[in-house]
Amino acid sequence: MAIIAPSMLSADFLKLGAEIEMINNSDADWFHLDVMDGQFVPNISYGMPIIAQMKKVATKTFDVHLMIEHPERYLEDFKKAGADYLTVHYETGYHLHRTLTSIRALGMKAGLSINPHTPVDMVADIIHEIDLLLVMSINPGFGGQKFLPLTYNKIRRAKEIITAAGANTLIEIDGGVTLENAGDILAAGADVLVAGNTVFAAANPTAMIAQLKRAGK
Ligand code: DX5
Ligand code: ZN
Secondary structure (H helix, E strand, O other): OOEEEEEHHHOOHHHHHHHHHHHHOOOOOEEEEEEEEOOOOOOEOOOHHHHHHHHOOOOOEEEEEEEOOOHHHHHHHHHHHOOOEEEEEHHHOOOHHHHHHHHHHOOOEEEEEEOOOOOHHHHHHHHHHOOEEEEEOOOOOOOOOOOOOOHHHHHHHHHHHHHHHOOOOEEEEEOOOOOOOHHHHHHHOOOEEEEOHHHHOOOOHHHHHHHHHOOOO
């Protein structure tokens, strides 16, 4: 069954406590937390202080997605804030091997994300350093965008690379995931589904999470 990671970017921040409780009590597995700096992506979201506050009441894994330049400067800060998985972008790094090994050395799972234009083959040589490969299925920066179909080939290729290497890397898909495409995304080889708009714009978010959890089965 898929790992479901609702993206809190689409939550109602005026009732964040209630939204976290809803996720705690749902079939969701992780909290997906999007950090944006207005440089790497054209939007600014939230950072360590908010994540640290959320950690006090959340009962599930914190999957922190850094869409920021120079992420290597902040690894320890996000560990302190409560990150379990910490994902940096391929496009931000000259020394990704060092960054990924540093994330693990701090006791977190190391994630690497690739934008739609980045070939998935670029990660092959460091696949053993990556616990989570986050394949962006939109251009990052905003929730509620449309899933890019070119993602399917990338998922299949990522799966081949991981299998050939005998690695345990999970494949996560982020952007435009819906109940309609979830089955196809999982069939292509994905393990983790991020969903923002699909969950939080639903009439019943808890029921939507339950449906996503059962997608592709
Ligand atoms: C966008 C973020 C996503 C976003 C997904 O850059 O990385 O996590 O919240 O939102 P939806 O599921 O609405 O496309
Ligand atoms: Zn994200």
